Amino acid sequence: MAYKNFILVCGGTGCESSRSDEIYKNLIKEAEALGVSRDVQVVKTGCFGFCEKGPIVKVLPSESFYVEVKPEDAREIIAEQVIKGREVTRLLYRKDKKAETTKLQDIEFYQKQFRIVLRNCGVINPESIDEYIARTGYHALEKALFEMTPEEIIAEMKASGLRGRGGAGFPTGMKWEAARKSPGEVKYIVCNADEGDPGAYMDRSTIEGDPHSILEAMVIAGRAVGANFGYIYIRAEYPLAIERLKIAIAQAKDYGLLGENILNSGFNFDIEIRLGAGAFVCGEETALLQSIEGKRGMPRPKPPFPAVKGLWGKPTVINNVETLANVPIVLTRGAQWFSSIGTEKSKGTKVFALTGKINNSGLIEVPMGTTLREIIFDIGGGIRNNKKFKGVQTGGPSGGIIVEKDLDTPISYESLTALGSMMGSGGMIVMDEDDCVVDVSKFYMAFCVDESCGKCAPCRIGTKQMHGLLDKITKGQGEEEDLVKLEQIGKAMTKASLCMLGGSAANPTLSTIRHFRDEYLEHIRDRKCRAGKCKDLVVYEIDPTKCIGCGLCARKCPVPCITGEKKKPHVIDGSKCIKCGECFAVCKFGAVIKR
Amino acid sequence: MIAGDIEFSSQLTTYIDEWSKKDGGLVMMLHRIQNEFGYVPRAAAEKLSRISGIPLAKIYGVITFYHFFKTKKPGKHRIAVCMGTACYLKGGQDLLEETRSILSVEPDEVTDDGLFSVDEVRCLGCCGLAPVMMIDDEVYGKLSKEQLPSIIAKYRAL
Numbered sequence: 001m002a003y004k005n006f007i008l009v010c011g012g013t014g015c016e017s018s019r020s021d022e023i024y025k026n027l028i029k030e031a032e033a034l035g036v037s038r039d040v041q042v043v044k045t046g047c048f049g050f051c052e053k054g055p056i057v058k059v060l061p062s063e064s065f066y067v068e069v070k071p072e073d074a075r076e077i078i079a080e081q082v083i084k085g086r087e088v089t090r091l092l093y094r095k096d097k098k099a100e101t102t103k104l105q106d107i108e109f110y111q112k113q114f115r116i117v118l119r120n121c122g123v124i125n126p127e128s129i130d131e132y133i134a135r136t137g138y139h140a141l142e143k144a145l146f147e148m149t150p151e152e153i154i155a156e157m158k159a160s161g162l163r164g165r166g167g168a169g170f171p172t173g174m175k176w177e178a179a180r181k182s183p184g185e186v187k188y189i190v191c192n193a194d195e196g197d198p199g200a201y202m203d204r205s206t207i208e209g210d211p212h213s214i215l216e217a218m219v220i221a222g223r224a225v226g227a228n229f230g231y232i233y234i235r236a237e238y239p240l241a242i243e244r245l246k247i248a249i250a251q252a253k254d255y256g257l258l259g260e261n262i263l264n265s266g267f268n269f270d271i272e273i274r275l276g277a278g279a280f281v282c283g284e285e286t287a288l289l290q291s292i293e294g295k296r297g298m299p300r301p302k303p304p305f306p307a308v309k310g311l312w313g314k315p316t317v318i319n320n321v322e323t324l325a326n327v328p329i330v331l332t333r334g335a336q337w338f339s340s341i342g343t344e345k346s347k348g349t350k351v352f353a354l355t356g357k358i359n360n361s362g363l364i365e366v367p368m369g370t371t372l373r374e375i376i377f378d379i380g381g382g383i384r385n386n387k388k389f390k391g392v393q394t395g396g397p398s399g400g401i402i403v404e405k406d407l408d409t410p411i412s413y414e415s416l417t418a419l420g421s422m423m424g425s426g427g428m429i430v431m432d433e434d435d436c437v438v439d440v441s442k443f444y445m446a447f448c449v450d451e452s453c454g455k456c457a458p459c460r461i462g463t464k465q466m467h468g469l470l471d472k473i474t475k476g477q478g479e480e481e482d483l484v485k486l487e488q489i490g491k492a493m494t495k496a497s498l499c500m501l502g503g504s505a506a507n508p509t510l511s512t513i514r515h516f517r518d519e520y521l522e523h524i525r526d527r528k529c530r531a532g533k534c535k536d537l538v539v540y541e542i543d544p545t546k547c548i549g550c551g552l553c554a555r556k557c558p559v560p561c562i563t564g565e566k567k568k569p570h571v572i573d574g575s576k577c578i579k580c581g582e583c584f585a586v587c588k589f590g591a592v593i594k595r
Numbered sequence: 596m597i598a599g600d601i602e603f604s605s606q607l608t609t610y611i612d613e614w615s616k617k618d619g620g621l622v623m624m625l626h627r628i629q630n631e632f633g634y635v636p637r638a639a640a641e642k643l644s645r646i647s648g649i650p651l652a653k654i655y656g657v658i659t660f661y662h663f664f665k666t667k668k669p670g671k672h673r674i675a676v677c678m679g680t681a682c683y684l685k686g687g688q689d690l691l692e693e694t695r696s697i698l699s700v701e702p703d704e705v706t707d708d709g710l711f712s713v714d715e716v717r718c719l720g721c722c723g724l725a726p727v728m729m730i731d732d733e734v735y736g737k738l739s740k741e742q743l744p745s746i747i748a749k750y751r752a753l
Binding site: 017195200204279280291357362435 | 618619620621622623625626662678679680681683685716717719721723724727733735736
């Protein structure tokens with residue numbers, strides 16, 4: 001039986017929270033009600049990436065790309081498209097309200113993207129192993145078991161130039177080789193899915209959209225290293241991803257692709273899921289291992305590296321989700337093909353979670369070497385509400401801010417580090433003129449204070465002290481020597497901390513001081529926050545020439561601290577004002593001024 | 596409360612029997628306990644210690660290390676305001692303050708009627724919808740302060 005149409009409904013977390021599950025169920029129900037359930041297959045897929053416009057529904061073969069779909073739209077999609085073969089034009093993507101509808105291949109968001117890691121996201125049903133296999137899934141595993149020796153697999157990984165996508169960029173093949181060469185009968189493969197960077201959800205979407213690729217890669221790694229057991233360490237906050245992994249593991253076992261004697265090769269490999277419990281430091285590999293062992297997740301000094309002495313003292317390979325998702329394709333398409341993508345030292349692609357003050361928020365994948373300008377202004381569609389671009393933060397709380405003049409830098413591990421930031425796991429947060437760099441630095445530092453495990457003094461004390469200084473500056477009590485102190489403590493922390501949490505915690509502050517020293521000084525000398533974010537520095541006043549005395553602000557004021565006679569200019573009592581901004585938001589005449 | 600005062604469901608008991616035999620199962624057992632009670636009551640931790648033989652001090656150390664585990668009973672409806680970076684930039688802090696002010700509840704506390712507790716959470720992973728808030732399992736995206744009273748009222752009526 002051949003279907004006439006396929007309807008793909010996004011089942012990523014973003015779209016699910018905008019009721020995509022209801023859309024999915026309604027589509028099936030309507031197809032039945034209208035008697036066409038034999039003509040159409042409705043599939044719930046992984047993330048399409050274009051979260052800004054979610055929930056997304058795509059219809060094949062016409063490639064109709066519907067955005068911001070509502071459950072009520074299901075009937076029309078079935079009645080029009082499946083029965084009459086006509087697109088529902090009102091749901092098609094348009095760049096803005098007045099623009100013409102755009103064909104999928106012409107949507108700017110998807111141009112310049114190149115999908116390797118997300119190859120199956122938004123294409124297959126992640127809960128079906130058959131669909132994964134139909135897209136050459138488990139083909140690489142077959143190759144690794146029957147056509148290649150472990151040494152050849154490692155050689156292929158090394159030749160591909162694939163590097164760790166979790167942040168530091170260590171060559172994957174070398175990691176595997178070190179673990180293979182470490183003596184010992186028992187070895188482990190660990191998948192790091194403890195995505196802790198606030199503002200990043202690459203790994204979540206990869207697992208939700210294509211869980212089998214991770215399982216396949218772990219078995220391949222096991223074969224290469226000589227390990228027979230693997231753990232997936234995943235955040236407990238990702239219930240959908242955990243559920244899909246459980247389904248995938250059961251299916252793979254059922255098909256003989258996981259467990260004892262895989263595909264009659266004599267090779268055994270099993271996988272167990274272990275849940276994280278909300279500790280950012282557990283993204284650090286030695287801390288993660290402690291957590292799998294059921295302990296407090298505190299890092300330990302390296303060496304010995306986990307490849308030599310890891311889980312329960314045994315050689316262990318720890319790879320992040322995105323790194324693993326690349327593995328099957330390296331084997332099926334070959335190292336030569338893979339290494340032809342990207343820059344000289346950074347091969348392949350990188351997935352970024354593009355968020356913040358940008359028009360097209362979403363999950364994107366681009367070849368290494370793409371410039372930040374292309375990502376922000378072409379794919380991302382530029383800054384929201386025509387505001388001015390201020391900076392982009394990569395690497396989350398461990399990275400730094402990158403400013404306008406550096407936007408044409410091609411992205412690679414080295415180039416981002418040279419700019420004082422880092423690749424990190426792939427969070428990319430865009431800030432505009434309304435964001436205050438001191439406030440954002442304080443936000444990240446508060447995060448690090450909270451997440452510091454407390455084992456080493458530089459991080460435990462340093463983050464706290466830096467946060468105190470930043471807090472002082474945002475409250476208008478800063479002194480110029482505080483900047484010197486911030487830089488001194490930051491440098492000491494960077495050098496002396498036990499792990500990269502403390503070693504990079506100063507990055508956001510140091511990079512903003514470097515690029516926006518004038519704004520810090522403004523906070524300190526003039527007690528002024530030009531973005532208006534630091535509440536203690538903001539003063540609200542009423543311009544008597546513009547105020548018509550309507551009294552709306554006075555009624556809205558929760559204190560209340562606004563007084564005045566009807567039809568006469570009102571006055572704000574600054575000593576009582578709590579700076580909530582209600583009056584500013586509500587005034588229709590622009591009479592309330594923020595400065 | 597005296598240790599042993601607390602009842603474990605048969606599924607929980609089976610789970611603990613299974614996982615206490617595995618290496619490093621403590622975190623997983625605590626997850627399961629929190630799943631059943633909504634937090635980790637002291638009595639449950641004491642009972643776990645007796646069944647598994649893990650010292651109570653070690654269990655307490657693990658519970659307090661991880662943000663996910665709660666030692667206080669949360670409200671009937673758990674409100675989680677996302678404070679990931681994307682949400683923070685788009686006004687997550689304002690949402691948090693407004694929610695706490697509407698319910699007049701402090702951090703780590705429950706409203707007097709036991710209905711709500713408000714937590715700030717790291718990142719719910721729907722940054723495309725920022726700012727985001729989650730009540731129980733329902734996610735509310737692209738929120739503004741003005742929408743909060745009606746959303747909360749919905750749960751009051753439940």
